[in-house]
Amino acid sequence: MTRYYVTTAINYPNGAPHIGHAYEAVATDWLARFARADGRDVRFLTGTDEHGLKIAQAARTAGLAPRAYVDRMVEAFVTMADRLAISRDRFIRTTDPDHARAAQALWQRMADAGDLYLDRYAGWYSVRDEAFYGEGETTLQADGTRLAPTGTPVAWLEEESWFFRLSRFQQPLLDLYARQPDFVQPASRLNEMRAFVEMGLRDLSVSRTSFDWGVPVPGSPGHVMYVWVDALANYLTGAGFPDAGCDRWWPADLHVIGKDVVRFHAVYWPAFLMSAGLPLPRRVFGHGFILNRGEKMSKSAGNVVEPVALADRYGVDSFRYFLLRSIAFGQDGEWSHEAIATRINAELANDLGNLAQRTLSMIARAGGRVPARGEAGPAEMALMEKAQTLLSHCREAHAAVRPDLALDAIFALVAATNLYVSERAPWSLRKTDPAAADTVLWHAAEAIRRIAILLVPAMPERMARLLDLLAIPEDRRNFIALDCELRSGVELPSPVGLFPRVETDQPERVTSQPV
RNA sequence: GGCGGGGUAGCUCAGUUGGUGAGAGCGCAGGAUUCAUAACCCUGAGGUCGCGGGUUCAAAUCCCGCCCCCGCUACCA
Numbered sequence: 001m002t003r004y005y006v007t008t009a010i011n012y013p014n015g016a017p018h019i020g021h022a023y024e025a026v027a028t029d030w031l032a033r034f035a036r037a038d039g040r041d042v043r044f045l046t047g048t049d050e051h052g053l054k055i056a057q058a059a060r061t062a063g064l065a066p067r068a069y070v071d072r073m074v075e076a077f078v079t080m081a082d083r084l085a086i087s088r089d090r091f092i093r094t095t096d097p098d099h100a101r102a103a104q105a106l107w108q109r110m111a112d113a114g115d116l117y118l119d120r121y122a123g124w125y126s127v128r129d130e131a132f133y134g135e136g137e138t139t140l141q142a143d144g145t146r147l148a149p150t151g152t153p154v155a156w157l158e159e160e161s162w163f164f165r166l167s168r169f170q171q172p173l174l175d176l177y178a179r180q181p182d183f184v185q186p187a188s189r190l191n192e193m194r195a196f197v198e199m200g201l202r203d204l205s206v207s208r209t210s211f212d213w214g215v216p217v218p219g220s221p222g223h224v225m226y227v228w229v230d231a232l233a234n235y236l237t238g239a240g241f242p243d244a245g246c247d248r249w250w251p252a253d254l255h256v257i258g259k260d261v262v263r264f265h266a267v268y269w270p271a272f273l274m275s276a277g278l279p280l281p282r283r284v285f286g287h288g289f290i291l292n293r294g295e296k297m298s299k300s301a302g303n304v305v306e307p308v309a310l311a312d313r314y315g316v317d318s319f320r321y322f323l324l325r326s327i328a329f330g331q332d333g334e335w336s337h338e339a340i341a342t343r344i345n346a347e348l349a350n351d352l353g354n355l356a357q358r359t360l361s362m363i364a365r366a367g368g369r370v371p372a373r374g375e376a377g378p379a380e381m382a383l384m385e386k387a388q389t390l391l392s393h394c395r396e397a398h399a400a401v402r403p404d405l406a407l408d409a410i411f412a413l414v415a416a417t418n419l420y421v422s423e424r425a426p427w428s429l430r431k432t433d434p435a436a437a438d439t440v441l442w443h444a445a446e447a448i449r450r451i452a453i454l455l456v457p458a459m460p461e462r463m464a465r466l467l468d469l470l471a472i473p474e475d476r477r478n479f480i481a482l483d484c485e486l487r488s489g490v491e492l493p494s495p496v497g498l499f500p501r502v503e504t505d506q507p508e509r510v511t512s513q514p515v
Numbered sequence: 516g517g518c519g520g521g522g523u524a525g526c527u528c529a530g531u532u533g534g535u536g537a538g539a540g541c542g543c544a545g546g547a548u549u550c551a552u553a554a555c556c557c558u559g560a561g562g563u564c565g566c567g568g569g570u571u572c573a574a575a576u577c578c579c580g581c582c583c584c585c586g587c588u589a590c591c592a
Contacts, residue, residue, distance in 0.1 A: 132590080
């Protein structure tokens with residue numbers, strides 16, 4: 001039994017969760033559930049990144065203390081995780097007490113390694129924004145003053161800061177990419193990271209004195225850890241670091257992240273860990289964004305959609321299926337109500353739902369028990385052959401972090417089973433050769449059983465219903481039990497529809513209100 | 516500007532050691548069927564494979580030039 005520690009990025013709760021958060025959570029949940037069903041020892045971590053200047057500012061605007069503010073904002077993320085059936089083992093918050101301990105332990109290790117030093121951080125600072133901006137972000141006015149992207153004036157300011165000797169790690173990182181080309185996926189992201197590192201690395205400012213909403217730097221009053229040392233350390237916290245036994249989970253097998261934070265996970269994070277003398281995660285996968293009508297969602301564009309609303313409208317499992325199936329994981333994808341409805345109707349209602357319904361209702365009419373298996377002919381052998389090779393295809397897709405390909409393979413069997421039933425026409429055989437009709441229904445039901453088990457990670461609730469309809473015991477719903485064939489004579493419950501068709505006529509907009 | 520990826524049927528895409536007549540799903544049209552959620556099954560519609568050259572007996576697949584799109588090019592996360 002191999003262990004599998006998988007994480008999402010932690011989310012910054014300065015707004016409501018959007019479909020992108022849901023996408024990453026559902027995809028990672030599929031990975032975790034798949035590994036569990038496959039008998040692996042799984043730990044699945046997700047959570048929120050709650051420190052930093054922006055949170056502090058937002059809290060002040062809201063008239064709340066930072067802690068009270070994040071307590072309120074995090075609720076929506078927990079609600080979303082619950083509603084989308086995200087089977088996390090822990091929802092970590094960077095304000096959790098054990099996280100500060102882990103982050104400080106990581107810091108101390110980097111300090112002990114001699115990779116942290118005190119210097120001055122200088123940049124264009126906006127007093128009104130209380131933020132530094134890169135020179136490229138600022139604009140020089142005709143009168144010689146310089147403005148931040150927010151339109152506020154900036155001034156050159158220097159601040160005492162701890163620095164991390166990132167420059168030391170250029171070659172070790174390049175070695176890592178060469179030795180382990182799948183450390184960053186998709187491969188195009190690795191290329192980008194390699195190019196970035198090859199340009200040379202500057203040391204990184206990793207503490208701040210201009211605000212205090214963060215993890216205190218050990219032994220350095222007035223400094224809080226800045227940005228990514230704090231955030232990235234959550235993966236260690238989730239493994240139990242720095243306590244003994246954390247090597248049960250660390251290093252992580254996979255960090256699932258958005259393509260926008262690949263650099264932090266593929267450059268800074270391994271550098272921090274190398275400095276600290278800790279093992280590196282095995283793999284970082286940067287997925288794409290989900291766009292609506294070709295535009296990235298943003299609050300100002302008014303096209304932010306609440307994922308929970310979509311789950312309510314289409315059903316949790318149908319929504320999960322859409323997210324997993326319709327986007328090649330790693331690429332950007334599009335969503336629309338029409339696309340969701342089409343996917344649900346064509347694949348869940350017409351193909352899978354109808355296959356289950358037609359098969360189970362014929363069985364119900366023939367006595368309501370799993371029919372006799374009978375003698376398999378060429379058609380049955382061919383169908384079973386396809387069904388039996390499916391697991392290995394799905395495992396490949398799982399290893400490649402491609403839920404879309406796994407579902408593609410599973411639905412190929414759905415199609416093959418529909419074709420099998422149509423060609424064998426058990427409704428006709430019933431009149432001439434009842435035993436042959438039973439044989440067809442048994443094999444169709446057996447294929448459905450395997451399909452349902454393999455679809456549990458994607459659609460846990462609906463597939464549990466389907467497996468109920470096949471009277472499969474709870475302990476026979478994992479991949480280890482895939483070869484436990486349907487047993488003839490077992491009484492089955494009355495079939496019920498699983499995936500009703502969705503109306504596509506007048507898609508109402510499901511839009512969030514500004515928070 | 517530099518580096519990297521991509522432009523294939525209405526839509527989303529698959530298709531590189533160059534070679535049977537260029538594919539899948541969705542959508543559309545027709546047919547068949549009636550077990551089933553007006554579902555399943557069959558058939559079809561034909562797209563200059565971004566543009567222009569070149570190599571070759573033969574190129575979507577190799578080479579050159581051009582056009583367009585996207586990603587990365589460090590401290591907002």
